[in-house]
Amino acid sequence: MKPIVLGTVLTLALSLGAHAQDMGDAAAGEKAFAPCKACHQAGKNGVGPNLVGVVGRAAGTYEGYNYSAALRGSGITWDDANLHEWLKNPKAKVPGTKMVFAGYSDDKKINDVVAYLKTLK
Numbered sequence: 180m181k182p183i184v185l186g187t188v189l190t191l192a193l194s195l196g197a198h199a200q201d202m203g204d205a206a207a208g209e210k211a212f213a214p215c216k217a218c219h220q221a222g223k224n225g226v227g228p229n230l231v232g233v234v235g236r237a238a239g240t241y242e243g244y245n246y247s248a249a250l251r252g253s254g255i256t257w258d259d260a261n262l263h264e265w266l267k268n269p270k271a272k273v274p275g276t277k278m279v280f281a282g283y284s285d286d287k288k289i290n291d292v293v294a295y296l297k298t299l300k
């Protein structure tokens with residue numbers, strides 16, 4: 180009986196740990212966002228569009244920014260899954276986008292950046 184209970188507790192603890200990692204760490208994400216700042220300044224459009232409120236927004240719709248036709252017509256809404264694919268490889272997610280960023284291969288880094296984007300309100 181006892182080993183089974185211990186096993187259950189361990190499995191639960193492990194799955195909780197994995198979940199916490201999925202959620203991302205906004206503080207680490209702010210650091211991982213540093214290269215993005217070359218083009219994205221908080222609260223205004225620059226080379227790239229304003230990212231305040233981007234999580235949950237339809238892609239290519241921030242007022243006053245001149246998006247590529249590809250992103251405007253993508254039909255994407257920026258939820259966790261879409262942001263993840265985008266930040267992994269923007270040109271694969273939206274062929275023809277004008278965001279010149281190679282992408283992050285590290286899933287943890289991407290989750291952290293997405294957690295940070297959620298704090299931009």
Ligand code: HEC
Pocket residue numbers: 211212214215216217218219226227228229230233237238239240241245246247248249250251257266275276277278279280292
């Ligand atoms: C070299 C400049 C540049 C860098 C670096 C860059 N971006 Fe972008 N980003 C852009 C441009 C330009 C667009 C608009 C793309 C289009 O219209 O096709 C964009 C679009 C976006 C969008 C979609 C916004 C919307 O309103 O639909 C998100 C989200 C985004 N970038 C996040 C990031 C993040 C996070 C990083 C860093 C990991 C990053 N970008 C790095 C230039 C950049």
